[in-house]
Amino acid sequence: MEPHLLGDPERWLPAGSLEKRLVIITDKNVEKYYGNHLLNQLINYKPLLLSFPPGEKSKNYRTKQTLEEEMLRHHCGKDTLILALGGGVVGDMAGFIAATYMRGISYIQIPTTLLAIVDSSIGGKTGINTKQGKNLIGTFWHPTAVVIDMNCLLTLPQAHLINGLVEVFKIFITSDKDSFNEARHGIHKIMNRDFSTLENIIQRALKIKIDIITQDEKDNNLRMILNFGHTIGHALEKIMNYTLLHGYAVALGILVEAKIAELAGWLSAEDYQSIQSVFLNLGIAGSQLKKININTMMSAIKIDKKNKSGQARYVLLNGIGQTYRDNGAFVHAVSDDMVKKALASVSEA
Numbered sequence: 001m002e003p004h005l006l007g008d009p010e011r012w013l014p015a016g017s018l019e020k021r022l023v024i025i026t027d028k029n030v031e032k033y034y035g036n037h038l039l040n041q042l043i044n045y046k047p048l049l050l051s052f053p054p055g056e057k058s059k060n061y062r063t064k065q066t067l068e069e070e071m072l073r074h075h076c077g078k079d080t081l082i083l084a085l086g087g088g089v090v091g092d093m094a095g096f097i098a099a100t101y102m103r104g105i106s107y108i109q110i111p112t113t114l115l116a117i118v119d120s121s122i123g124g125k126t127g128i129n130t131k132q133g134k135n136l137i138g139t140f141w142h143p144t145a146v147v148i149d150m151n152c153l154l155t156l157p158q159a160h161l162i163n164g165l166v167e168v169f170k171i172f173i174t175s176d177k178d179s180f181n182e183a184r185h186g187i188h189k190i191m192n193r194d195f196s197t198l199e200n201i202i203q204r205a206l207k208i209k210i211d212i213i214t215q216d217e218k219d220n221n222l223r224m225i226l227n228f229g230h231t232i233g234h235a236l237e238k239i240m241n242y243t244l245l246h247g248y249a250v251a252l253g254i255l256v257e258a259k260i261a262e263l264a265g266w267l268s269a270e271d272y273q274s275i276q277s278v279f280l281n282l283g284i285a286g287s288q289l290k291k292i293n294i295n296t297m298m299s300a301i302k303i304d305k306k307n308k309s310g311q312a313r314y315v316l317l318n319g320i321g322q323t324y325r326d327n328g329a330f331v332h333a334v335s336d337d338m339v340k341k342a343l344a345s346v347s348e349a
């Protein structure tokens with residue numbers, strides 16, 4: 001992780017890359033900002049650059065097939081190295097292509113959004129959406145390396161900075177009270193993109209995430225705590241037809257799922273208010289849930305990946321920096337009544 005890494009690919013390309021077929025996969029926005037720049041830096045490698053329209057709506061079978069057919073048309077073989085240059089959409093798509101192309105080729109994640117830096121580029125989850133929901137088709141496939149050029153954050157729209165900050169706070173809220181408090185107090189510097197403050201919280205969040213993934217790579221248990229806020233968050237994204245940014249949906253999900261813990265008596269009112277005030281500083285208020293019909297929400301929750309026997313399950317807090325664990329389980333069933341109560345309470349605040 002450093003500024004200007006994109007301008008110096010020799011520092012991060014693996015040995016032997018000159019013998020490889022390099023394919024940059026990116027979206028049309030990132031292509032404009034950084035794709036052509038990277039292409040120029042890699043001129044000696046004669047890379048192929050493939051791009052697709054930006055946004056969640058492109059993360060589907062059709063885009064995957066188009067990119068793969070382009071790679072086949074250009075005779076890309078098993079020795080191909082994909083450079084996934086972009087946000088989480090590019091990373092998930094390029095990673096999934098790398099996982100299945102010729103039964104698996106190597107790839108490097110070059111995340112350009114804060115969300116991709118702290119979340120999607122780490123941990124090897126790849127995949128695409130279908131009309132039934134997000135990320136329903138995919139696999140685990142780890143990148144050879146993750147290259148973070150902090151300078152990319154300079155062009156990131158503020159809404160996408162906030163989108164990533166929610167993931168950082170999610171990690172701290174579940175796992176590290178000190179970092180939560182430090183980031184909470186430095187929120188104005190962070191929002192103004194003070195690089196050293198940003199780097200500090202990114203390093204801390206990455207350390208925690210890597211530690212969790214190392215303990216539970218395949219999402220069987222501990223890794224599920226990274227889904228905090230996601231049972232409600234994913235349902236909200238689906239109801240809003242993916243027009244709400246992932247992080248904003250997760251933030252509202254965190255407020256509801258933290259409220260469930262407060263109603264259950266596990267999280268103090270004071271801790272709940274600290275979480276609420278962080279999100280207010282990011283411009284996210286629980287009252288935004290007012291426009292959501294509670295019954296529509298309850299139905300949408302029923303098709304979450306964490307469900308067991310049709311019952312929705314939640315990561316719940318036991319305080320800031322701590323998740324509730326019962327008999328070794330990190331996700332828990334909650335009665336519909338309790339969820340409805342939490343939803344109503346958060347949207348009234």
Ligand SMILES: NC(=O)c1ccc[n+]([C@@H]2O[C@H](COP(=O)([O-])OP(=O)(O)OC[C@H]3O[C@@H](n4cnc5c(N)ncnc54)[C@H](O)[C@@H]3O)[C@@H](O)[C@H]2O)c1
Nearest residue numbers: 029030054055087088089112113115119120125152155156
């Ligand atoms: N694999 C995982 O573990 C994991 C984890 C979390 C989220 N995700 C996935 O990540 C996706 C969301 O990722 P995202 O928020 O990065 O969205 P994104 O990839 O759509 O990027 C957001 C927007 O910012 C633009 N952009 C990217 N970098 C930029 C830059 N440096 N400057 C200016 N514009 C830039 C993109 O073109 C796009 O329009 C979702 O599909 C989600 O499911 C995956």
